[in-house]
Amino acid sequence: MGNHRIMKWKPNTNEGEIVAGEYEHGNKIGQLNLPTDVVIDEENNSLIITDKHNRRVVRWFNGTQQEILIENISCPSIAIDKYGYIYASDLEKGEVRRWKIGENEKETIVAGGNGPGNQLNQLDAPYFIFVDDEQSIYVSDHANHFVMKWLKDAKEGIIIAGGNGKGAKLNQLNRPEGLFVDDFGQIYVVDRENHRIMRWNQERKEGEIVVGENGQGLGPNQLSNPMDLSFDIEGNLYVSEWDNHRIQKFDLIFE
Template sequence: MFINDIEKKLKDLNEQIKEIHQENEFNEMNLNYLRNQLTEIKEELNNSSNISIKEDSQSFINEVSIITSKKSKSNKWKQNAITVAGGNGQGHKRNQLKSPHGIFIDKKKHIFITDCFNHRIAEWECNAKEEQIIVGANKQGNRMNQLNWPKDVVVDQQNHSIIIADFENRRVIQWLNQNQQILIDNIDCYGLGMDKHGFLYVSDYVMNEVRRWKMGEYDNEGIVVAGGNGKGNKLNQLNYPSFIFVDEDQSVYVTDRKSDRVMKWRKDAKEGTIVAGGNGQGENLNQLFYPRRVIVDDLGQIYVAD
């Protein structure tokens, strides 16, 4: 039965590869998705208790490679972008946004946006003409079913819950099937992140730190993983941390806004390293000016919303 399941997954993956090939859409995102799918199958084979392996034998799969004759389209960015959400002026209609801040894209390529000044979380499906309001349809407020200037959002793709940094209400709140639960209260939250193990990361712009919580265990103060040494621009300090990004190694990238830099804190590090900016406020290529969002791709390249 186990081998049959693996065979079915491989057949499904083969069909996806054929479809992408026919549509001439081999790009970095698709390649990474295919690599991840193959890696999951590899891990199932190597870790399965249903298969007997001799002690001196090798694992079934040691390396996964995807080879294509097509050159990746992401080597050079196109200068004309495609609007995937909003684009119809500032407003509160379902085809509009008003000061969008945080963004999260799930495995289905659905886009979740903190529509900050509309006090709601919007979901935009691929090629959709208008959004679906999934959180915050009850106007601005501090009730459990309301938001007040939400800044960031992540989706726990294990249980499909929406986790929000509810900025003015000073809380991190979870929405699951229209049921709300405050995960962390009395916190000056701004940015959110989640690693592959399900740990939740929250930046606190008043305490100038980033803390980590184990999923489901929020009845404690969490663990400081960046900053926590007062406000400042030393390597062990932060000054108004906003958005964060957590990579595969649990390293935390932080936009340190008032220090005009992006910091990287490796797991268990006592201080961070400057990976962007840090040369004073300005418009030169080695400078930043109140940086906002940061993301890091699979090649380790860092992208900053300056």
């Protein structure tokens, strides 16, 4: 993010490899300016990157060839579904849009689209997104302090985590960001300003803390302004931290 590049780290290595954005930040086609999210497009063997301060989404092919996919968008997060659609959140417009990769069809608004706000048909600073196999969209609403689920073709979303104002109780969130939904429908969400990772069952009113019960800090059992999360195929959790400039790995068994 702050170094304006994408790094690849192999397991058990001490150094990473720059795979996008080798040069100083800028707006040329081979440069990045505050990238915030990246997904791997396996079908096209490329990286799709949110180039946030350049207001665009770009594709990088093996580090040497780049193209702009989406322009003029304040986009912090992207996702790709199994049908080859790309989804992008727009902070300023309060919406999530969908495009078909490789086709020139017009984008479709799939969440929000009614201006920033706190109603069920609105979003306010949508940040990270997740798309499941049924094309339901999960959105961390940064300003409303909740996570919403939008079913395919829905006109309104459903609040599935938070929704009780900004706070640190188990039924609250404070600036949610990265999120992931497992095969059991449980939501893992970065509760950024509470410095913790929460797990929510969609049928319950409260979440549970899975990482970050020991307050903000530098310790191996602490977080400081976490931003995003991911899982590997073995169920290990990875968390990126803004303040600590690191990614931590946690052993976690899906329950």
